[in-house]
Amino acid sequence: MPSPILQVRNVSKRFPGVKALTDVDMDLYPGEVLAVLGENGAGKSTLMKILAGVQEPDEGQLLVDGKPVRIDSVRAASAQGIVLIHQELNLSDNLDVGANIFLGREPLFCGLIDRTKIDEGSEVVLKKVGLDVSPRTIVNTLPIGKQQMIEIAKALSVNARVLIMDEPTSSLSTKETQALFRVVKDLRSQGVSIIYISHRLGEVEELADRVTVLRDGENAGNIDKEEISHDRMVQLMVGREISQIYSHEPLPPGELVLEVEDLVVPANPGHKLNFSLRAGEIVGIQGLVGAGRTEMLQVLFGVEKKLGGFIKVAGQPLDIKTPLDAIGAGIALVPEDRKKQGLVVEMSVRENTSLASLRQKQIFGFLNSSHETEITDEMIEKLNIKTPHAMQVARYLSGGNQQKVVLGKWLAMGPKILLLDEPTRGIDVGAKEEIYQLMEQLAESGVAIIFVSSEMEEVLRMSDRTIVMHEGRISGELKRNELSEEAIMHLATGGDLAASNDIEAL
């Protein structure tokens, strides 16, 4: 057994009012993938920040190659070969790919930036992550999935020995995730160690050599490869035996609430979309990044205007031109980017929760304060939103709780059709379960739910039917008994329904 490349010994960190880490030990061996798991608040981010030089521990020490080191800045961490890839993208999206990869360490030629070297260096690392874009491409023209790959390429270009990846696949499609895994395995065989933080236990099962679980700021336990299992991981994370998680049972579908006929979405004008939705149904929408799922939801909600076709709600064709029209028809959208589209993060929980229903409950144009209080308290309770009080600014809530606030805002409107775009992205296990339970309850009460997700597990578990999209068109629909990862992948990559049935038959 080779000696560890990185050791964490008795590390503690305290913030005013809160002890984030208590006496944590951790080992990382060369050429391994170590998954670090834990619920929100368990101390994962604090530990990673300490390793990456953003924070310093109050007690304890870090050892690299057996020697104690002091990592007091990101530069120091970099010097030790430790690089952290953030979950939230850290790119300057108005610059191009090459500029971003070499940001802060641009190669110079006679004092001027050497563009050729940048292009060359970028091409090398872009190839490593399997991303086929020119280094001159401006980053904000690329979809989020590809932007994340660039982040990873950037870290690779500094020849890190320890790569810390924080939720790297949260914005990646299945295909890109596979590409990432290849890269990770590649790096592993080259002797690079990877600390992999993820809430997607399926990925951890596939990728990790060992698992360390943090709970309440302490190391709850390490799991060696043979013992890695979903249940064991959750058990350590949550701290108790958990009984079998219920699985979703589809309800007998009610009446037709939504019919989409020959809908033409501005982003993909060449295709027509057709599907329908019944009350009490939960329909998943799968597809690769760029398949047009979000764009379709945006048209259904009126954020973008359709170019053609019909949207019928309860049999009535509607002209949905603005979100207000959609809301009037009983449609609600929980958008993909909760910080930019879902919430006004500097406003309080109360203000956010009531934002959509202000118009309904107004008193001759005046705010209805008692309604606001009522609805906020109701949603905090119903959705179990963890906030010190209703006036807490939304920015300081965790991702899961922020998402619940957005959900609360729309549930306050009593929608008949609920559109969810990546509802559990970046959310810890506990909150995810709560959201699934909520979806279940809503379906039981007759709400029709469409949810877009890139998480195979989630789709397999929660959807009654799955619509799969590919490059702007619906490539197929799978009923629950036809649902499988292979079938979805087949349709998502452009195959057609007949062929996928063949796969089933095999």
Place this chain on the structure above:
Amino acid sequence: MKKVLGIFGLLVFVCLLTTILNPDFAKPYNIQNTLRWTSLFGIISIGVAFVIITGGIDLSIGSLVGLIGCILPMSLLELQKQPPGTALNWTFIATGISLLCAGVMWAVPKISGRDLRELTRPFALLVIGIALLANGLIMPVIEIPAWLSISLVVVWTIEVAIIIGLLHGFLITQVKLQPFVVTLCGLLFYRGFSRWLTDDQTQGFGTGFQELKTIATGRPFQMVWVIFAIGFAILCLGVWQLLQANSSAKTIRLGFIGAVIAVVTMGMFDIFNSALPHATLWSITIIGPLAIGFGIWVRSRNKSLVEPQVSPIAVAVVGYILAMAGIYGVMYPQPGLALSWQLEITPSLAQIIMLQAGQLLISTTFLILLVNALIGKRFVVLAPFLVVLLVIGLYLFTPPEFAEAIGFTAFATSDNGKILLTVFNLSLVVGCTIFFLRIAVQKAGVFIRSVAFLFVAGIILNLAGMIPIDQVQVPAPFLMLMALAVIAGVFLNFTIYGRYLLALGRNEEAARYSGINTDAMIVLAYVICSGLAAVAGILFALDINSIQPSGHGNFYELYAIAAAVLGGCSLRGGEGSILGVVIGAAVMRVLYNAINILGIPTQLEFAIIGAVILAGVIVDEMFKRIGEKRARIAALQTEKN
């Protein structure tokens, strides 16, 4: 709320400092002047605050004031040469053109979006516009009274501004231009246009139009009544909030309201019966605490709530007497009013009224809060009490011989000594008030906050009683400012549209996703801004009566933006308080006035104002960081539970 307190404190501080250094500042003439100019700038600042809240900016305000300042006198003088009924025709024409422009601007996005079915309403507007225009052109001139024709001119002057506001909004929301660019071009264009229109000739109303001028220069009544009204309004707000408070405080509420009523009745009685000038004092020393104590006692009998550990009546009486002694002791270490020697007047009846009323409120609220703090064991609220008690104790209980021996008596009776003591005492009161209010407003519920309102009312009345406010006549623009500020404040904080503006200022996309018509709201903000600039422009023009087209209104937008920023509007959008903006405008004006009165070289004027604004914004930022830190910790703690 805290930001506003901070800048209010700054205002009070600058006023007091200037008065002490040069008592001419507090002379009626100067106060009137300052109020008048504050009102004019205040109106513009309120307008620009709306735009800043949406995350935009309006640089064209100054030039718009200049334009209005040219159009109004020109039109009125032109009108004089025509039969009066012409104004009606002009109004039709102007309104017609306005509706035409509005219709076109409304129609354009529909056409470009190929929304042809939506064109009916803009089209209707166009048709009505053309109809009015035609009517105005062909209609024969009819007789109308002079006041009507003048009013019509004012009306369509404002219409011009509204169209300009619509134009700004249109360019920003439909053509997607940056507000900075659009309004910068406006700044240049309107200035140039005014100069061309007037051929650079100075404009004025001459000696005519007296009735119209009074809306700018008039001084309808004494300031006393306004201060009283403000104090009374705050009192009502406090009582209203009290009534909204949680029912668990019901009995305290009843006791308190009873006390206030008793106090005010006694006070009124006392005012009109000047044989017993301090009957008020004695009456409330008994009735007030009895009523409150009774309330507290009744509540304590209701076992479901916190048991007070101390006999409420005893606490009430003791606390009350201490508070009263405190107020008198701190305010008036010398016989007579603190500032009167400086201003060489004797306190008038009006001042006495103010002082009495103010003290009633202050004392009663001190008491309530004291009792509440003891019941709730929040002893930090007692800190200002202890400070005040300490100072009173020193004043009252230091043996005179001792004071003589250490030279305090000599100091206290010397000119400098009086000044410094007054400053010290006043700073103490103001400082305690602000500290007190911060804690009260922050930690406690509606009940305490409403009581805090009453406290502020008391302080306002008290401070006002110390200056010869009764000789100050309130300028008419000030009344307009008050009215507009109230309407704007209510709009921003209590209507759904205000909430929409605040939300879209922070995050336009999220606001859109929540079903808010962000384009319409942004256009509204620019219309409000230009509209208010026009109102102020009219007042400016009537006041100055000699308008230079090349320079009138220059830099006004910067003063307005500075006032808004001082008052708490972040240029990033989504934040703002109308009260803060008005106080900010007051600060700007007072600074300018202070610089003149204190003989500071005018070259330094901009430098000083710039420095003060910077200081204000830095302090604001620091407070914000502290608040953020607290919020973050609170969230972390909840997360862990």
